[in-house]
Amino acid sequence: MNLESLATTYVLIIIPVFLAAFIIYVIRAVKGPSIPDSVLAIDALSYDVAAFMIILAIYFKSPFLIPGAIILAIWAYALDIFVAKYYEKKELGE
DSSP: OOHHHHHHHHHHHHHHHHHHHHHHHHHHHHHOSSHHHHHHHHHHHHHHHHHHHHHHHHHHTOTTHHHHHHHHHHHHHHHHHHHHHHHHHSSSOO
């Protein structure tokens, strides 16, 4: 079994797992009992999409998806910092 067929098998196994996780995260983001639960679901969804983009970049042997995944992960991290700052100060801005 060569490396390419192993990667193809891995991607075919991992796609349903990512789809199930996406559905669960979207349900939690919409139905979340509180705003921090929704933010956490959106954060996890963003990181999973970034990881999925990197897996697709490896599968298609294309480096063009990797910068988008890095930007998405940084954007999700910035969202976390903004929400944490908002809840700590209870005001937007400072």
